[in-house]
Amino acid sequence: xxxxxxxxxxxxxxxxxxxxxxxxxxxxxxxxxxxxxxxxxxxxxxxxxxxxxxxxxxxxxxxxxxxxxxxxxxxxxxxxxxxxxxxxxxxxxxxxxxxxxxxxxxxxxxxxxxxxxxxxxxxxxxxxxxxxxxxxxxxxxxxxxxxxxxxxxxxxxxxxxxxxxxxxxxxxxxxxxxxxxxxxxxxxxxxxxxxxxxxxxxxxxxxxxxxxxxxxxxxxxxxxxxxxxxxxxxxxxxxxxxxxxxxxxxxxxxxxxxxxxxxxxxxxxxxxxxxxxxxxxxxxxxxxxxxxxxxxxxxxxxxxxxxxxxxxxxxxxxxxxxxxxxxxxxxxxxxxxxxxxxxxxxxxxxxxxxx
Amino acid sequence: xxxxxxxxxxxxxxxxxxxxxxxxxxxxxxxxxxxxxxxxxxxxxxxxxxxxxxxxxxxxxxxxxxxxxxxxxxxxxxxxxxxxxxxxxxxxxxxxxxxxxxxxxxxxxxxxxxxxxxxxxxxxxxxxxxxxxxxxxxxxxxxxxxxxxxxxxxxxxxxxxxxxxxxxxxxxxxxxxxxxxxxxxxxxxxxxxxxxxxxxxxxxxxxxxxxxxxxxxxxxxxxxxxxxxxxxxxxxxxxxxxxxxxxxxxxxxxxxxxxxx
Numbered sequence: 278x279x280x281x282x283x284x285x286x287x288x289x290x291x292x293x294x295x296x297x298x299x300x301x302x303x304x305x306x307x308x309x310x311x312x313x314x315x316x317x318x319x320x321x322x323x324x325x326x327x328x329x330x331x332x333x334x335x336x337x338x339x340x341x342x343x344x345x346x347x348x349x350x351x352x353x354x355x356x357x358x359x360x361x362x363x364x365x366x367x368x369x370x371x372x373x374x375x376x377x378x379x380x381x382x383x384x385x386x387x388x389x390x391x392x393x394x395x396x397x398x399x400x401x402x403x404x405x406x407x408x409x410x411x412x413x414x415x416x417x418x419x420x421x422x423x424x425x426x427x428x429x430x431x432x433x434x435x436x437x438x439x440x441x442x443x444x445x446x447x448x449x450x451x452x453x454x455x456x457x458x459x460x461x462x463x464x465x466x467x468x469x470x471x472x473x474x475x476x477x478x479x480x481x482x483x484x485x486x487x488x489x490x491x492x493x494x495x496x497x498x499x500x501x502x503x504x505x506x507x508x509x510x511x512x513x514x515x516x517x518x519x520x521x522x523x524x525x526x527x528x529x530x531x532x533x534x535x536x537x538x539x540x541x542x543x544x545x546x547x548x549x550x551x552x553x554x555x556x557x558x559x560x561x562x563x564x565x566x567x568x569x570x571x572x573x574x575x576x577x578x579x580x581x582x583x584x585x586x587x588x589x590x591x592x593x594x595x596x597x598x599x600x601x602x603x604x605x606x607x608x609x610x611x612x613x614x615x616x617x618x619x620x621x622x623x624x625x626x627x628x629x630x631x632x
Numbered sequence: 633x634x635x636x637x638x639x640x641x642x643x644x645x646x647x648x649x650x651x652x653x654x655x656x657x658x659x660x661x662x663x664x665x666x667x668x669x670x671x672x673x674x675x676x677x678x679x680x681x682x683x684x685x686x687x688x689x690x691x692x693x694x695x696x697x698x699x700x701x702x703x704x705x706x707x708x709x710x711x712x713x714x715x716x717x718x719x720x721x722x723x724x725x726x727x728x729x730x731x732x733x734x735x736x737x738x739x740x741x742x743x744x745x746x747x748x749x750x751x752x753x754x755x756x757x758x759x760x761x762x763x764x765x766x767x768x769x770x771x772x773x774x775x776x777x778x779x780x781x782x783x784x785x786x787x788x789x790x791x792x793x794x795x796x797x798x799x800x801x802x803x804x805x806x807x808x809x810x811x812x813x814x815x816x817x818x819x820x821x822x823x824x825x826x827x828x829x830x831x832x833x834x835x836x837x838x839x840x841x842x843x844x845x846x847x848x849x850x851x852x853x854x855x856x857x858x859x860x861x862x863x864x865x866x867x868x869x870x871x872x873x874x875x876x877x878x879x880x881x882x883x884x885x886x887x888x889x890x891x892x893x
Contacts, residue, residue, distance in 0.1 A: 302710065328709070334736075335709075338710070339706045341706075342679070342706065342708060342714075343710035345710070345711065350710070368699075372697075474718070475674050475677060475718050476674065478641075478693075484694070484695060485695040486696050487696070488680075488689055
């Protein structure tokens with residue numbers, strides 16, 4: 278296994294290829310441009326297809342078509358483009374098609390900025406488009422993990438017939454780190470008898486219809502019940518979370534992605550000062566590691582959520598605790614990244630509240 | 633007993649959901665017959681739009697995908713890139729293609745995407761109850777142009793075949809009608825040719841078919857057919873706006889003329 282020095286965006290693209298993705302449809306937007314650029318170079322080398330679409334809307338609908346035709350396919354973007362893709366994403370959910378979508382978050386709302394942010398958490402974890410749905414959301418905290426989770430995203434997508442979102446931020450996308458990149462990631466690709474590949478009345482399978490329209494409300498309700506059952510199954514099977522120093526922690530920080538690394542440094546500094554503090558890092562933002570949060574409440578008196586947003590994930594932490602413990606928050610917005618000192622100072626303040 | 637007529641295999645036995653007198657049924661039939669006669673039913677994949685033809689996936693007896701409003705050409709692009717040897721077509725109305733899906737159809741044509749688009753133009757939004765479309769004629773009364781389409785407010789109706797025929801990626805673009813038997817026969821030839829040129833890998837192909845909407849036009853079916861002839865065809869002239877197979881012939885003639893000089 279060769280260790281490569283790569284940008285997060287490049288690692289995501291290479292990992293996708295090594296996970297069997299051969300179709301990429303995208304549109305330029307900062308800070309994720311290295312993904313389509315890398316794909317435009319690599320896809321022809323592996324017999325794949327890179328297509329720069331006329332818009333984010335077209336790109337996600339090309340993904341719909343290719344996924345419905347049975348391919349491993351992906352697209353990537355950042356906030357403003359992900360907003361445009363929501364139409365296609367909800368159709369992909371409705372038609373139960375597998376695909377991978379990458380959002381390298383930047384500051385919003387509107388055109389916002391191009392600096393790293395985590396302000397698309399609600400959009401990512403609450404569905405994002407119209408209708409009742411969720412999709413797995415994977416949040417890498419390093420370049421290596423971005424590669425690993427991107428590869429995993431394809432298997433999850435195929436297993437559950439759902440779009441899977443890899444939610445990074447501008448920092449993860451732009452920074453360079455060493456990555457252990459296997460020649461090929463292990464892939465579990467199920468049969469796809471539902472895919473449109475051409476059919477005749479002599480085919481063993483029924484005619485394939487990729488569709489999200491159920492005009493009879495009774496039938497649509499049944500479809501929704503089936504989707505919800507799928508989400509219950511995913512929630513039971515796919516929670517991924519990392520914890521550090523939580524066993525005896527009186528204060529537990531909760532942070533994901535780039536923010537978790539800064540929180541980690543602050544936790545270590547606080548420990549050196551004798552403050553009993555630990556860290557929970559959700560890797561899947563949906564399904565959210567609520568059990569791990571509740572478990573930590575056995576020792577922890579207080580929780581402190583750190584985000585590059587106005588406070589979005591804090592709602593999931595509060596839902597998990599259901600009022601059992603106070604939950605504080607520290608965040609910066611608009612592309613500003615909290616420093617270790619700022620987080621450490623919040624930990625000290627939280628510790629004083631406990632005295 | 634001699635069989636003198638058989639239903640095309642490329643249509644299912646499902647009852648069409650279209651209103652009495654609507655010409656969608658004829659157009660479905662022409663598309664299905666073309667697929668059948670070219671022997672490509674087993675490799676055809678269709679894309680249904682949003683609009684009256686949304687249930688096309690129930691009617692075409694082939695693998696089908698249903699697309700978001702206007703996005704059928706993007707969905708078809710995804711399918712065709714995965715299965716370049718299959719025959720991929722979209723079936724879209726004028727609200728779907730010429731309004732919300734304008735970007736997708738223009739860029740599919742510009743890329744020379746090797747798909748066929750059947751564009752059913754009835755100058756109105758049928759499914760949603762008769763609202764004004766980009767193709768609604770000047771003065772035409774709809775539920776959102778109750779005083780008649782006013783070009784001062786809404787501009788002039790969009791002529792899609794002329795627009796797309798001007799793009800280099802388009803291999804074949806024609807406008808046909810199905811208001812009488814002769815027109816139906818010509819429409820069939822155009823649709824079949826579009827599929828043939830797709831199969832030959834020539835580029836993007838589209839057939840715009842002028843169609844009726846007796847329900848939302850407030851006419852009986854015969855009046856509606858007459859309205860196509862008297863009102864639509866004068867603004868939307870029938871004809872071929874791009875045909876690379878003919879261009880190729882012309883180009884070779886040019887070469888031989890030069891050689892003769």
